[in-house]
Amino acid sequence: MSEQVKETTTNQKGFFTEALGVAEQVAQTAFDVEKLKETASHVVEDGMTDAKRMIKKGRYAAEDLMDDTAHLIKHDPFRSVGITFGVGFGLGIFAGWLVTHRTQESHLH
Numbered sequence: 001m002s003e004q005v006k007e008t009t010t011n012q013k014g015f016f017t018e019a020l021g022v023a024e025q026v027a028q029t030a031f032d033v034e035k036l037k038e039t040a041s042h043v044v045e046d047g048m049t050d051a052k053r054m055i056k057k058g059r060y061a062a063e064d065l066m067d068d069t070a071h072l073i074k075h076d077p078f079r080s081v082g083i084t085f086g087v088g089f090g091l092g093i094f095a096g097w098l099v100t101h102r103t104q105e106s107h108l109h
Contacts, residue, residue, distance in 0.1 A: 073080045
């Protein structure tokens with residue numbers, strides 16, 4: 001009977017040792033998951049901050065461009081009118097060419 005008691009005690013110690021090992025693994029996994037969540041949270045926050053910063057820079061660049069354009073128009077209005085006329089005329093010629101080119105292609109097929 002004493003051998004059975006020793007065997008039962010040994011089995012119980014093995015069970016508790018194994019259970020303790022599993023509990024340690026669960027605790028470590030929970031800790032690792034928490035660290036991963038924290039890291040992901042920081043990455044998202046950093047991305048949001050960078051995106052906001054880029055939006056502000058874009059807005060400032062657009063405002064600077066508008067201010068520079070307004071200054072150039074006020075400083076040299078005839079040049080601005082001439083450039084605008086030239087660009088509009090060029091786009092009109094290009095649009096007319098596209099329309100006639102497509103019309104000619106459709107009549108050929």
